[in-house]
Amino acid sequence: MEQKEYKLNMLHTTMGMGPMVDQHWAELRTAKQRGEKVAWAAGPGFILPYAMKMKCHFMAGYSSYCAGRRCGDQVIEAAESGGDLVDTCSYHKLHTGMFYAVREGIPIKEEVVLPIPDLMITARLCPEQSHYGEALHQRFGVRVIGIDCPIPRKKEDFPKLEEFVTREYKEILIPVLEEICGKPFDYDELRRILSVLKETALIRNECWEFFKKKPTPWTLWDYGVSLAPVVYMMGKPEGAIYYQRLKAELAERAAKNIPALLPDGGKYRLIWDGWLPWAFLGRIIRKLVRYGALPICGRYPWEFFPHPEAFDPEAEDIIYDLVKQWYSGQEILWHDGPEGAVELNGKLIEEYSIDGIIFFTSKTCRLWMGQQDMMTAIERKYGVPGIIIEGDMVDSRMISDAQIDTRLQALFERIDGIRKRQPF
């Protein structure tokens, strides 16, 4: 049988994201020269320094930027020359490496240099985020403030966790922000940012609807590179403008039935469960395209961040409203745990007509633990097969093409086998 040749049909709008994020990080890099206060943040909580008009870095955002700009290996090498070990979280090493390189005069690309922060906010959603704060404080003298954001094991625990995290925001984080900035916490600015975010997210959601279309006019990778306006560039009106353009391009494609995968939209619709492989997006999508497969949704870019459309900028207790979205509001942290992940992937399978799941597990990050059991549970319940690919978001030493190729082949053979067994 003749093998069909597929080709990725790139969107034009996403090309505009590169200059936007470049500008964001350049503004951050030069903030101190303009006398602005700078915060670094990991995990939930980074919206609060924005409300105090601090320039704010976001750990995963910087990591994806650094990896996307092909600087990951260079900065990780600097980290390891400073004592970090090969198995340590790559995101952690990008930050200690950047710091160490600047301190020791090790050359790294200017575009990924960060300013030394006035404050590091580490929200312990992942315990390694706490270690990240420890390392910056102990090794580089950065002032660190910690917030614990436990991943719930039972939905019944939501109320007590919401109360606990709200107290931490109010009793620990906000007083420190007030002290550093020398002014009371700016609740009005927080409400303004949330309003802009909400507006941006509502347009983003209209874009998401196009993933349900068969064939899909765009891919999860396209959404991955479009994350910044709703994740770490919050409050900027450019975000809404970007998503408006994206929506228009997707609507045009949908109207003309133009797929993301030429010529006919491909054969397999996939969930990508886990971090996006920031340094290897092109390398991996090319492998998938050869099979006529596209990732179209996934736990990380889909549900990892609270959907801003659910925020109520007018809520009486705006901090509680913010915290609630991680727990009972949208169950974001529930989906980070294995029980919630099975539930969410099941929902995505049905809503987005999924054929298979790729579980991407990072050798240096254990946030997505339990994928072996999730894979079995999902296949039993929904009849959708999965594979696990081991790799890393940044570190090229952790990526094995042969392993990925073999497992992808196995996945598509299994999907084909299931289809053959179906009566129609």
Place this chain on the structure above:
Amino acid sequence: MKEILERLFMVSADPYKSVEGWKRKTGKKVIGVFPMWIPEEIIHAADILPAVIWRGNEPVTEGHAHLPPFNCGLTRSFVDDAVRGKLDFMDGMVFYRMCLQAVVLRFIIERHAQPQPTYLEHLYLPPVFDRSPCLKEFLIEELETLQRGVEGLSGKEVTVDSLNRSIKIYNENRGLLRRLYQLRRAKPGLLKARDILVMVHSSMLMPKEEHSELLKGILGDLEKKEPPTLVKGAKRVIVSGCLCQTPSLDLLGLIEDSGMAIIDDDLYIGSRYFAIDTDVNGNPIEALADRYMKDEPVCPTKGEWQKNWGDYLIDMVKRNNADGVISLLVKYCPPHLCWYPAVREKLAEAGIPHILIEVEHEVTSLEPVKTRLASFVEIMTGRA
């Protein structure tokens, strides 16, 4: 003394047999607790034996169907034991969120442990961070959750009196272990590191009352004994790390056979386990929370950044007039991995010779380690 040591060695070497044997003999219940900070006293006060979960004595096989090979040895080995039914004598298991690898354990156990433990708990013990009141109050709520859980399992109420009694029993055992370590410091070579490790590890697996009685017998004998003369030029070292899990006895033996005397340690199955007592007062749950919130021993799993683990080690080196530090890093242990560079920098600044050895659950070749240890001794000798 020899008989007691042999008995403790059997408990440590084969916890499955010893803990299950205790259960059969007494008809009481057993809860496996995840190391390192779950207050065992609460479980003890409910008349249940808390047994600290251990690294198994076999290679991981079926466990790798549930966890990747790049998880730490303890979690892989524990899951392997659980799915193979080797922990079927445990009536309960208690985990907490000390690291990401621990987060998933309850999920796997609920689906695959044979049979299912009656009581499964995942506690949200918070980090200590800046010791704000909201952290401590939340911690107290979690300890009360544990209290209610064990009361439900045992059918026995945990009262202020019973909990204070358990705290006293635990404090006594800690005090005896500290006495043992004082002796080790005063008379280097009196006990091999493997004997010390067995004495601490067995304490995690036996009723504390019984263990304390055995320790008293050993201490009485040891206090009268003179140590053998150390090998001329033997270097005094401190072994640090190996969080959560037992170091290999062979490795400890190799260190001692390479011209070093381990005069103190900073191991979890070592001085970390008994370093601090719990106050006995009118509110024992709060006293247990206060123990957890203390800043020593500096623990990389607790969000402690006001103190540096390296400074803690430097103090230990000075107190013991030690020549160097050996860090045992459990492969794929994120807290230790992340903290290690800070420790390394502190020790280097203080001019203290230091070596890192990565350890695994699976047996690794000791020959390269032997060469590295020989070089380390030469480095320390060169500095003397």
